Amino acid sequence: MIVSARISIVVPTSFRTDKVRKSVRSVLAQSMPDLELIVVNNGQPPAVASSILGDITDARLRVVTLHRNSFFCAPVNHGVSVSSAPYVATLNDDAWLAGDWAENVLSTFERNPDAGSVASLIIQANDPTLIDSAGSHVDLWGRASNLLWGAPLASTPGSPSPVFSVSSCCAAYRRASWDAAGGLDEDFTAYLEDVDLGFRMQLMGMTCLFEPGCRAYHYGSGTPTPSAYKAFLIERNHVWNVVKNFPSALLRRRALPIMKAHSRPVVLQNGSSLGSFLSGKAAAAVLSRRMLRKRETVQRSRRISVSALEALLMPTAPPVCKL
Template sequence: MSWPAARHAYPKGPLMEAFREHPSRSTYAPVTVIIVNWNSGRLLQQCLEALSKQSVTPSSILVVDNASTDGSIDNLPESENITVKRADINLGFAAGNNWAIEACSTEFIALLNPDAFPAPGWLEELLHAAERSPEAAAFASRMIQHNEPELLDGAGDAYHVTGLFWRIGHGRKPSPATLHTRPVFSACAGAALYRRQAVREAGGFDEDFFCYGEDVDLGFRLRLSGHTVLYVPKAIAYHVGGGSSGGTQSDFAAYYGQRNLPWVFLKNMPTTLMWALLPAHILVNVLLILRAMSRGQGRIVLRAKWDAASQLREVWKKRRAIQAQRRVGPRALWPFLHKGWPR
């Protein structure tokens, strides 16, 4: 498959020259690592300990605490480049990251969940990829399940023509495709690198999402702006998963995941594709409701779909703005949509 050329290219900086000149010591890099925390307990400290062992030292580490009540930020390791911003309420993942991004001035931002523990070369590999691929705006990590390290947690995100999305390879052993650098639809924000300028130009995370699917939504808008997203298999992070939300099968995850799923589709899918694929999208949502009923979560998912529908007027306003500004049409987007049997 030949990939459409990106419309954006970013200048190469002196960062990698510094790596080559001083290969045996850490070098401060023009990147802010952002961690949005909410009642993550000891996981946050483990995450920061892993960051302290990076082969490349970030300019700063910014922890946004969403009004935690478990004392998770009370005994953080002392470091001159760790800053904590405390919110009075739980802003959610989307708004918490936006708050942090607005406080940053570095060229890059690296987002990391408090239950994700990066390998020592994680940040350096992402920055190397950014220098090698100036046309890309986002870089996905190879996320490995912390408790079952022989299994993937995700190798970038896939987006299906029906509007479903998932982490590539989740729960499976690595395949040859997940061991090579390649374009993916979007990056899982649990461990990813972004060009800050591109994120701001795309409008940041949609704060109405609160959490779940907001990174796919951002990745969709980056693609519509002409950017590419790259998967970097050598950038490894070990992910616990559901460290503060109760896990991927919890009612919390079911509600927000199912509410936000149609918003991603309706906001971003180009008009000709949206109308052509809408029947399949509706069918998938019906099947998801039926599956939830079989799992005892029917009421939760029905409420999620009702709440999603109740906001359609606002979603349509966002859609008009996104479609008016997009630089990529259906033909360029089509190769990046998954068309096989969905996960």
């Protein structure tokens, strides 16, 4: 444990990509040195981790091992649970940080005491003239996507702005906010887990701030996920996000449009999948009782009005779901 660490950065990885070395090195090269880096070995033998990271030695680096591949949510929660700093961050193993990222994140939190999380400007590594994410949004019907995905980098807002939630690819949280909201919901496995956590934070009155000075770069698909399974998770988790987080008054008011919006497959980058749509919605229904139990806790914690929440939701849906 790094006693003086001001921020703990968690990188879950299955060590199936050579990009994880670049990710790790970018954290250790930050202009603000008082941090800790927790690499969560997600189900690979320790020897695999050693062979890939063996020549990267730094007292701030810890590798913790899970004995089976738990995808994203569980490794991140585990990494945060063994970390020590008052701020925590998540970073994909196929993403890396600009050198002043941590410094800018902490200064953003210090200037904005009501912010529970900070969203980064994530740039497409394969084409650095394009944006990968400027935070995430949810529309009035519960559909989510990354903000400004595919937009020219030159269109980046010049100043901080409120957004609905971070993108877990590169996200920062106050530990107190993370703990109060309960961290990532491991039932989500992966995809929309960041939106779910962001939704809970918004309901509790915590804001999320996009800071264009906090820059990261992302390749995408660094940890292979079969596209059909990804589509399945997105279809299922979209339903769970609505069931768990939408207040009753909003559900009653928009019940028919919400059901209509979720009655057709989500359009992903590589198209839509009828099979994944059907299996995802079926899985959402089968396990809906579990989400309804969680809903009781989430809605009891709500501190903002339904009208204030509704004002945060986007009035238009994204043409393509990029998560």
